Amino acid sequence: MKNKVVLVTGGGSGFGRATATGLAALGAKVVVGDLNLETAEETARLARVAGVEARAQKLDVTQEKSVQAFTEGALKAFGRIDGAFNNAGILGPLQEMAEVPLEDFERVMAVNVRGVWLCMQAQIRAMLRQAPPEGGHSIVNMASIAGLAASPMLPAYSASKHAVVGLTRSAARNYGRRGIRVNCVCPGPVETPLAEPLFEASGMREMMLARQSMAKFGTPGEVAALVLWLLSPAASLVTGTPMRVDAGALA
Numbered sequence: 721m722k723n724k725v726v727l728v729t730g731g732g733s734g735f736g737r738a739t740a741t742g743l744a745a746l747g748a749k750v751v752v753g754d755l756n757l758e759t760a761e762e763t764a765r766l767a768r769v770a771g772v773e774a775r776a777q778k779l780d781v782t783q784e785k786s787v788q789a790f791t792e793g794a795l796k797a798f799g800r801i802d803g804a805f806n807n808a809g810i811l812g813p814l815q816e817m818a819e820v821p822l823e824d825f826e827r828v829m830a831v832n833v834r835g836v837w838l839c840m841q842a843q844i845r846a847m848l849r850q851a852p853p854e855g856g857h858s859i860v861n862m863a864s865i866a867g868l869a870a871s872p873m874l875p876a877y878s879a880s881k882h883a884v885v886g887l888t889r890s891a892a893r894n895y896g897r898r899g900i901r902v903n904c905v906c907p908g909p910v911e912t913p914l915a916e917p918l919f920e921a922s923g924m925r926e927m928m929l930a931r932q933s934m935a936k937f938g939t940p941g942e943v944a945a946l947v948l949w950l951l952s953p954a955a956s957l958v959t960g961t962p963m964r965v966d967a968g969a970l971a
């Protein structure tokens with residue numbers, strides 16, 4: 721990954737931060753975007769400890785202008801984009817479908833689906849103007865096991881992550897012959913700020929653990945390891961694939 725330029729959205733926390741610092745350890749230049757500029761700057765600082773260039777930018781993935789500014793900022797700073805991890809996301813309320821207010825449904829879809837759509841469009845447009853690097857350009861989107869199976873108390877979230885799987889497959893078909901690989905990762909529950917309501921809901925922790933094949937919850941680093949592999953030339957034959965990293969929850 722040495723000197724490759726990789727964008728990470730939602731890079732101020734959780735999986736995004738673990739991936740950005742993991743990329744830096746492999747020698748990549750990282751561009752960290754997050755709604756929270758302070759946490760994005762802290763991630764960029766942590767990345768620079770590895771001796772690479774890293775920049776942070778405020779980003780709202782739901783806003784086309786913000787996504788364009790993020791992409792253009794990366795191009796201006798580093799001249800090209802080799803890969804991207806479209807990871808920013810929100811959970812939304814833990815409720816059955818009939819209880820969810822429309823504005824909550826729309827917010828979840830805006831961040832998790834429209835966000836991935838806008839980011840991929842901007843990245844692909846930039847990538848199509850460049851010769852692909854060794855192993856191809858690589859885009860990794862953040863889905864979830866909720867994108868592969870029902871999550872009855874998270875109906876909007878589950879629908880949004882199924883949509884991320886669909887966008888991933890469509891983009892992989894569209895651009896596979898033009899040097900762009902597109903995959904998504906499907907983690908099970910991991911204790912990050914986003915997942916706090918899940919881990920704190922009565923009986924949920926035990927229920928989620930019982931569902932898994934392995935008797936442990938993963939860490940952001942264990943999910944980032946898969947993202948790093950997909951972003952790297954080692955995954956040169958892999959595209960259009962939702963990959964589970966879920967302690968065997970859906971085995």
Ligand SMILES: NC(=O)c1ccc[n+]([C@@H]2O[C@H](COP(=O)([O-])OP(=O)(O)OC[C@H]3O[C@@H](n4cnc5c(N)ncnc54)[C@H](O)[C@@H]3O)[C@@H](O)[C@H]2O)c1
Nearest residue numbers: 730732733734735755780781808809864909910912914915
């Ligand atoms: N933690 C889990 O159990 C789990 C499991 C499967 C998938 N995921 C997915 O992983 C992704 C990252 O979540 P996490 O668990 O690391 O949570 P997190 O809360 O630690 O990180 C999410 C980051 O996204 C940022 N963000 C939110 N809305 C944004 C927007 N509109 N524009 C830009 N940035 C925005 C937040 O500020 C935050 O820094 C999400 O897409 C989530 O759905 C999480």
